[in-house]
Amino acid sequence: MQILLQNGHVYQNEAFVNADVLIKDNKIAAIGKIKPSSEMKVIDITGKIVTPGLVDVHVHYRDPGQTYKENVHSGSLAAAHGGFTTVCAMANVEPVPNGLNEIKSMIEHNRKESIVHIFQYAPITEDLTSDKLIDYQAMKNAGVCGFSNDGHGVQKGGTMFQAMKHIQKTGLPLAEHIEDDSLKFDGVMNAGENAEKLGLSGILSECESAQLARDLVLAARTKVHYHACHVSTKESVELIRLAKQHGVNVTCEVAPHHLLLTDDMITKDDAYFKMNPPLRTKEDQAALIEGLLDGTIDMIATDHAPHSKEEKQHGFKNACFGITGSETAFASLYTKFVKNNVFTLTQLVNWMAIKPASLFNLKDAGMLRISDQADIAVFDLNHPFELNENDFLSKGKNTPFVNTKLFGKTVLTFVSGKIAYSEEGVK
Missing domain, CATH: 2.30.40.10 (Urease, subunit C, domain 1)
Known part of the structure; x- marks a missing residue:
């Protein structure tokens, strides 16, 4: 028809x-x-x-292992509800797809269960938190879109350097969750006055920017396509801006919630505002907006991270990190920024469809062309x-x-x- x-x-x-x-x-x-x-x-x-179908390079579908939170089918329904037609699914599932058989099984499961196009990440290291590298070329041959330990930063510089050297040969992006665990101090929200007022432990902004600085130096040496996930601080924006000026092969994304919300909006112990990286300050928010407008930040990605209601009912200290985004991203950003003349509609479509498809080389995505x-x-x-x-x-x-x-x-x-x-x- x-x-x-x-x-x-x-x-x-x-x-x-x-x-x-x-x-x-x-x-x-x-x-x-x-x-x-x-x-x-x-x-x-x-x-x-x-518009072209929107493209999201950062979603969590919890499948296999935690399908009470989400599965491929429900996650893809949510994506389509938000106008997304292509997504890239992270590898922090149970079990982690460390091997070729596991990743092939996930890709086939995605194909059967999804109503949108799903590209699958493979991990950077086995089980996301080890220092053991996987077979990157074999994973590329199986059809993965890139490599990420999202949910965990790669803690050792030597491990990251070796991973970058091997991933660079594949031509695929290394999408890094930037977090130095030694600077996290069991924090649950952004460190600052509001955390102190609420009696909650804080996460330093340096937890992100310190590891990013390390990674950018290593990316300059290895020439890997380094993609910084969910950038959230003004220091990170400035580091990436400087790295791009020096020719480092770096791209980055910002999540809608870091553009729309700030830590001073947290007025009570409500874990629906608990996410990682945490909501930052108004100064950080302004730097993220400026970074989009001047091209430092390449795209918007939701970091769609579903959890059960029960897992979000125990306050900041005991709840899971994460916020859903597939069904609210376009509308909330349009309402806040386009209607208020901060962004143009074409800029928003560029950041949510054209750029992610182009920079991640996602076949047939992000365009409206005859044929x-x-x-x-x-x-x-x-x-x-x-x-x-x-x-x-x-x-x-x-x-x-x-x-x-x-x-x-x-x-x-x-x-x-x-x-x-x-x-x-x-x-």
């Missing part, structure tokens, strides 16, 4: 143009003014925008809405954005030309 998306505002060449989009044989067949025919299912999207697979998101920017817990398709509801008034609701998501998500009432 052919599907005609009629009367939309379509993203083309870093601008939005009034156009129709024809989907045929799971691909984009035409963009422009298209005359409907009897062979077409026509969907009127007047007043709505059409490409039809990975498409349609958003309503004009009507406010609220997401309550019953609206979430993720198993995880752990976000402070529940019941927040937002703009930028996902109306339709197509993955390879098939409807992966449809707002109720769309005909």
Whole structure:
């Protein structure tokens, strides 16, 4: 069946143009003014925008091992609900896919269970916390998108150096969770006045920036594609800016919650605000925004980290770190920044679709071109809405954005030309 998306505002060449989009044989067949025919299912999207399917290089699907929190199917449903058509899943599952058979099994499971495109990370070291390297070339040959111990920083400089040397030969990114455990001091939120006021132990900003400085020096030596996950401090932004000026092959991401929230918004012991890295200061937030605008920060990635409600009910000291993001990212960022003229809509689409697909070499993702697979998101920017817990398709509801008034609701998501998500009432 052919599907005609009629009367939309379509993203083309870093601008939005009034156009129709024809989907045929799971691909984009035409963009422009298209005359409907009897062979077409026509969907009127007047007043709505059409973008490439969003791309998220950082999600946690907990599958296998912790599927009570999330699984591949529920995580992919949540992604499509948020307008994402391509995601990269982290390797911090149980068991960790250290070997070729395990990673092949995960990739096949992703293919069978997901309604979006999933690219799979392999670990940097066995079991994420050891110093034993894995077979990087074999993992590349199996189809992984990169290597990450996300959830754990690589603690020993020698281990990181050896990993970088071998990963550089594969041409794939090393995506690092930047955290020096010796500087964490059992902290649960950002170190500072608010942590002291709430009687909670603090995590120093240097816990991130000190390890990042080490890694950037090693990346300069090894020429690896070093990708800094969830950058959160002003010092980290400045280090990456300087490294780029010196030609280091570094990219980085920022998470929506670090752009939207700060530690002074934590007014009580509410673990929905507990995440790693923690919410930082207003000065850090301003540096992250500046880093996006000047190109230091390359992309936005959600770090979608679902947990059960029970795991978030015990306050900062005992709750798990993590916040969901797939279903709130685009709308919350559009509402906060585009509607307030901090970002443009085209910049937001660039950071959430074009750049991650390009920099991670994700095949067929992040573009709206004739003959490409039809990975498409349609958003309503004009009507406010609220997401309550019953609206979430993720198993995880752990976000402070529940019941927040937002703009930028996902109306339709197509993955390879098939409807992966449809707002109720769309005909």
